[in-house]
Amino acid sequence: MAAEEERRPLRVRAPQRNQEWLLTLLPAFPLVLLVMRLWYASRQDTQTLLLLVQYVSPLGLLSTVLLTLVWVLPAVVLAARVLGPLYRLSTGRPTWVTLAADRMPDWVVAVVVGVGLLGWQLRFLPTLLMLTLAASGLALRERRPQDRTTIRAICLALPVAAGALGLFVLRTAIVQALHQDDLSTLVLLAAPCALAPLLTGPVPARAAPLVVQSLAWALAVLFPLVAGVVVLRSPILPLTAVELAAKPDGKAERVVIGYLITTDDKLVTILERSGAVRFVRNDLLVSRVLCPEPGAVPRTTVHLYEWNVERSVLSWVAPEPMPSPPDSRCEGRPATPADLTPGETTHA
Amino acid sequence: MDIGSSRRFGPLSRLGKTGTPPPEPPAAVAPSEPPRRRGDWLRLYGWLAAILAAVLVGGLIVFETGPPTEAELREQARLTGEHARDKLYIGVKNDTPGIAEKDPRTGAFSGFDIDIAYMIAADLGFRRDQVVFLSIKTEDRARRQATDDKGHYVAVDLVVATFSITPDRVADPSVGFSTPYLYTEQSVVTRKEHPPVASLGQLAGERVCTLGTSTSETPLDKAGVKPLAEMQVSDCFKGLANKKYDAVSTDAAIMAGFVARSHGTFVHHDIALEKTEMWAVNTGTNTALRTLVELALFRSYADPQNTAWEDAYDRHIRPLLAANPGVNVAQSLQPCVKPPRIRRWPWERALSSDGC
Numbered sequence: 001m002a003a004e005e006e007r008r009p010l011r012v013r014a015p016q017r018n019q020e021w022l023l024t025l026l027p028a029f030p031l032v033l034l035v036m037r038l039w040y041a042s043r044q045d046t047q048t049l050l051l052l053v054q055y056v057s058p059l060g061l062l063s064t065v066l067l068t069l070v071w072v073l074p075a076v077v078l079a080a081r082v083l084g085p086l087y088r089l090s091t092g093r094p095t096w097v098t099l100a101a102d103r104m105p106d107w108v109v110a111v112v113v114g115v116g117l118l119g120w121q122l123r124f125l126p127t128l129l130m131l132t133l134a135a136s137g138l139a140l141r142e143r144r145p146q147d148r149t150t151i152r153a154i155c156l157a158l159p160v161a162a163g164a165l166g167l168f169v170l171r172t173a174i175v176q177a178l179h180q181d182d183l184s185t186l187v188l189l190a191a192p193c194a195l196a197p198l199l200t201g202p203v204p205a206r207a208a209p210l211v212v213q214s215l216a217w218a219l220a221v222l223f224p225l226v227a228g229v230v231v232l233r234s235p236i237l238p239l240t241a242v243e244l245a246a247k248p249d250g251k252a253e254r255v256v257i258g259y260l261i262t263t264d265d266k267l268v269t270i271l272e273r274s275g276a277v278r279f280v281r282n283d284l285l286v287s288r289v290l291c292p293e294p295g296a297v298p299r300t301t302v303h304l305y306e307w308n309v310e311r312s313v314l315s316w317v318a319p320e321p322m323p324s325p326p327d328s329r330c331e332g333r334p335a336t337p338a339d340l341t342p343g344e345t346t347h348a
Numbered sequence: 349m350d351i352g353s354s355r356r357f358g359p360l361s362r363l364g365k366t367g368t369p370p371p372e373p374p375a376a377v378a379p380s381e382p383p384r385r386r387g388d389w390l391r392l393y394g395w396l397a398a399i400l401a402a403v404l405v406g407g408l409i410v411f412e413t414g415p416p417t418e419a420e421l422r423e424q425a426r427l428t429g430e431h432a433r434d435k436l437y438i439g440v441k442n443d444t445p446g447i448a449e450k451d452p453r454t455g456a457f458s459g460f461d462i463d464i465a466y467m468i469a470a471d472l473g474f475r476r477d478q479v480v481f482l483s484i485k486t487e488d489r490a491r492r493q494a495t496d497d498k499g500h501y502v503a504v505d506l507v508v509a510t511f512s513i514t515p516d517r518v519a520d521p522s523v524g525f526s527t528p529y530l531y532t533e534q535s536v537v538t539r540k541e542h543p544p545v546a547s548l549g550q551l552a553g554e555r556v557c558t559l560g561t562s563t564s565e566t567p568l569d570k571a572g573v574k575p576l577a578e579m580q581v582s583d584c585f586k587g588l589a590n591k592k593y594d595a596v597s598t599d600a601a602i603m604a605g606f607v608a609r610s611h612g613t614f615v616h617h618d619i620a621l622e623k624t625e626m627w628a629v630n631t632g633t634n635t636a637l638r639t640l641v642e643l644a645l646f647r648s649y650a651d652p653q654n655t656a657w658e659d660a661y662d663r664h665i666r667p668l669l670a671a672n673p674g675v676n677v678a679q680s681l682q683p684c685v686k687p688p689r690i691r692r693w694p695w696e697r698a699l700s701s702d703g704c
Contacts, residue, residue, distance in 0.1 A: 090388075130398075184408035191401045198394025202385060207392050215399065255432070274430065292419075297691045299414030308694040320695040326473060331422065332432020336475050 029224065030065050033231045034058070037065075040232050041259070043275030051269070051277060055262045061236060068234050069227050074116035078131040079219050081109055082199070083212045085138035089201070090208035097216045109135060122173075122316075123188045123302075123309040126166055130192035130199065133159045137200025155200035166193040173304040185302050185309055235293045237261065241329035242270065243286040252286040252334045291330035415689035416636070418643065424636035427472060436474040438465045439484030439494035439504035443582035445605030446664050447510060450483065455497075457481045460601075463660035464529055465508040468629065470656075471644030472637075484509050485579060486559045490523050492632050505637065507630035510602055512563045524633060526641040527686065528626035529657070531679040532601040534564050536617045539588060542595065545617040548573055554594040557584035564598040567621060573597075581606075588614065599625045601665065601678040608671035616672040626683070642688045649685040650699040657682045 038056065042048035084101025088094050094102075116128045137155040144150060167174070170189050177186040203211060237259035243252035258272040268280045298310035307316050329335050416424065423429040427436075440461050442450035448461040462481065469479045482494035482502055489511045494504045508529075517523050536545045536556075545551065548571035558564045560577035568575040576593065578584045585606045587593040596603060600616070607614045631638040648657045665678050684704035 184405045184412065187401050187405050191398070195394050195398050195401075198391050199398065201391050202388060203392040203395060204388045211392070211395050211399075297417045297693055299412070299691060301694075303694065306694070311694065323693075323696055326419070328473065328475070331428040331473050333434045333473075333478065336477070 030062060030069075033065055033228055034061055036228070037061070037232055037234075037236060041236060041271065041275075045275065048271070048275065048277055051261065052271070055269075056236065064234065064236060065231050068231055070115065071119050072223060072227055074112040074120070074128065076219075076223060077104055077109060077112045078116075078128070078135055079216075080104060081135040082131055082138060083216050085135075085142050086202065087208050087212040089138060089141055090203050090212075091205045095209075095212065095216075097212060106139075118313050121310050121312050122304060122307055123185055126170070126189055126192035129162060129166060130196045133162060133196050134199040141201060156197060159197040159200055163193040163196040166196075170304060173302050173309060176302045177300075180300070180302065182300050182302055185300050189309070237271065239291045239293050240270070240288055241291050241327070241332075242268065242280065242288045243329060243334055244280060244284050245286050246284075248281075248283040250284075255329050255332050255334055256280070257291065257330065257332060287329070287335060289327050289329050289335075291327065415691050416639075417691045418640070421636045421640050421643075421690070422473065425472075425634055425640055427637070427640075435478055435480050436469050436472065436506070437480050437482060437494070437502065437504040438469065439489065439492060439507040439509055440465060440481050441509045441581075442483035443580050444510065444602050445609055446668050447602060447605065448508075449605075450481075458664075459605075460530070460660050460664040461508045461510065463656070463664065464629075465506065467648060467656040467660070468506065468508070468641050468644040471647060472640055486562055487579075489630060490517060490520055492522075492630060505631070505634070506641065510599060510627055511630050512599070512625045513628050514563055522632060524631045524635060524638045526629040526631060526638055527645055528628045528683045529645055530601065530627040531683055532599045532625045532627065533676060534567060534597060534619065534621050534623070534625060535600040535603065535675050536595050536597045536619055537585075537588070537603045537607055537614050538595045538617065539591075540613060540615045542615065545595070545619060547571070547619050548597065548621070551595055551597070555592070556595045556597055557587055557593040558597050559584070562598060563625060567623070568597060585614075599627075600672070600675050601627075604665070604668040604672045604675070604677040608668045616675045618675045639688050639690070642685060643690060645682075646685040646687055647699065649682050650687070 038052045039049055042052055080097055080101045081104055084095070084098035088098045113128065113132050117125070120128055137151075137159065140147075140154050141151055167190065170193070174186065174189050176182075177189060202208070239257070240260045241255055241257045244254045244256060245251055246253050256270060256272065256278060258270040258278065261269040261271055261277070263269070263282075266282060268282060268285060270278045270280065272278055296310075298308050300308075300310060302309045327335070419428070427433065440457060441448040441459075442457070444459065444461075446459055448457060448459040450457050465481070466476060466479065469476075482496055482504055484492075484494040484504065484507060486509075488494065488501075489507045489509050492504050492507050493501045494507075496502050511517075511525075513525050513528060518525060536548070536551065538545060548567055551568075552572045554573070556568060556573050556575045557578055558568060558575045559581055560579055565575055565577065575597070578587070581596075581598060581602055584593060584596040584598075585603075588596050589610075597619075600618075603616065607616045629638075629641050631641055645657075648654045661678075661680060666680070669677060684702070686704050687699070
């Protein structure tokens with residue numbers, strides 16, 4: 001045996017072929033997130049999880065997850081298109097990010113920049129601008145390395161002009177962030193404009209692996225993590241409050257707040273916020289109301305001409321909801337006459 | 349585009365290709381140390397600055413949660429959520445005309461404090477029929493222990509009972525003062541035959557009644573007057589009427605109603621005391637509730653549409669002014685309120701404050 005082993009040629013690392021199967025894991029990610037979301041909602045209780053799986057529409061849930069994650073796409077594509085060419089320009093060699101970037105056509109980059117413009121919050125738009133300028137500058141340096149005039153225009157003059165313009169446009173918001181000691185908003189608004197001219201060309205060859213590889217791996221780990229957290233915290237079922245009577249067709253005595261799982265001709269199934277499932281007889285039900293989910297209220301008050309920095313173009317353009325006083329039932333108290341719309345009746 | 353030495357990274361570079369070997373890279377592009385270029389180091393520093401900024405911003409966004417929203421505060425204040433309750437208990441005075449008085453026949457409370465309490469309760473999400481008023485004694489205001497109709501002690505959520513802010517009370521950990529809702533001052537009431545009083549020192553040697561554990565005792569002590577304390581201010585006025593006492597001294601807003609009701613039997617004297625009595629709501633240790641109370645007071649202060657405070661003043665205090673000439677019963681403007689730190693939707697932020 002020992003002799004045989006000695007005769008065997010030294011083990012070399014097998015070329016990494018046929019790893020396309022890894023791509024099949026890609027659609028599995030949202031599915032894993034989905035199941036995790038349900039498990040989270042059921043507070044780790046298997047029976048509740050099974051009940052939720054039975055009633056929650058997977059297609060609707062999947063679209064919720066994908067819509068929640070649309071903002072990730074521009075970040076991934078732009079990060080690859082910046083880091084890949086940066087590595088090759090700096091060292092003269094490609095790396096895995098470079099090869100991934102080569103597979104992204106320019107029109108995809110244009111589309112995701114458009115998606116980012118619409119879907120990213122205002123405070124992240126300077127970063128989007130910076131990444132777009134860096135990607136176009138690096139692409140130009142790779143494709144037309146001899147065209148010094150164009151390189152100077154796109155890699156130096158354009159970022160300087162765009163950065164200055166950005167700072168000028170955002171000046172009122174930057175001043176507000178300064179006054180409110182809002183460091184994160186200040187950095188997000190000002191730093192990309194100032195740094196944009198510095199990211200459009202190669203870095204020293206020895207430093208490139210450190211910058212590119214560490215950033216690429218950090219992003220590869222962080223993106224799924226952040227996406228997972230965002231999905232786990234997004235609502236999947238409507239939050240409702242139901243008034244219950246002690247005896248059939250009686251007066252409302254208690255209020256149960258929770259997620260409505262299903263309704264049939266006998267029972268209403270509600271997942272309470274504590275994780276408990278409650279089955280309520282229909283004839284004990286007095287009234288029902290949709291409650292606002294305590295949503296993503298902006299943390300900062302910094303705004304640019306009434307456009308809060310934590311809102312995207314889409315939500316800024318969309319009509320704003322009518323502010324209304326919260327319903328008593330959503331706060332756990334039986335409805336008062338002011339809560340009820342004319343059509344609604346209570347057994348007073 | 350040429351992909352350099354793609355052979356070393358076979359699997360990914362060959363994705364989607366059909367078996368044809370990749371083209372050999374030209375020898376000229378063989379990996380070698382590229383020449384030093386101008387600006388490389390500057391750009392490296394640029395990248396390092398960008399990474400540093402990203403780490404800083406990421407950390408701040410994760411760990412800096414900002415102030416709570418109104419809904420979160422209501423849950424923290426145990427008004428909604430799992431501890432949801434259907435009544436709000438408020439401790440108030442029951443014997444002070446114009447401020448808080450209980451009708452002995454109907455049991456209904458009325459007065460300036462009552463209207464302020466209703467205004468705060470409405471902002472907390474409680475309607476009038478969900479508010480329970482309980483009488484509270486002067487010495488029980490700090491510990492928020494009111495008594496119900498049967499005389500049992502009941503812990504209340506809020507105390508709106510002519511409770512003045514003092515350094516000693518602020519230092520008490522069981523007291524949590526909101527921002528003030530009324531400014532008044534200490535004054536003196538005597539029977540009409542008493543000579544005019546211009547300072548507390550003139551009352552030395554006389555029988556002066558005041559409220560036990562109230563802020564009015566200290567200035568009297570300093571002026572050399574030995575005050576006789578009663579539990580209820582109405583007892584002081586009963587004593588003044590049947591000549592058990594010569595004078596009553598406490599907050600002008602508390603006594604103005606008694607003077608107005610006496611039809612000239614009592615006279616109100618302004619004494620030259622600089623100190624302003626600032627009445628505030630006591631929410632005890634419930635700091636979330638305190639922020640919500642301040643939000644209610646801020647809305648009333650900053651919102652021109654919200655005239656609850658002005659209405660309460662016009663209804664209960666302004667009618668008393670005619671019977672109390674020369675005395676600044678209470679300031680007719682709501683004390684300034686700073687905007688509490690609360691996270692709100694941009695479309696809810698319509699109120700501006702002059703910043704006090």
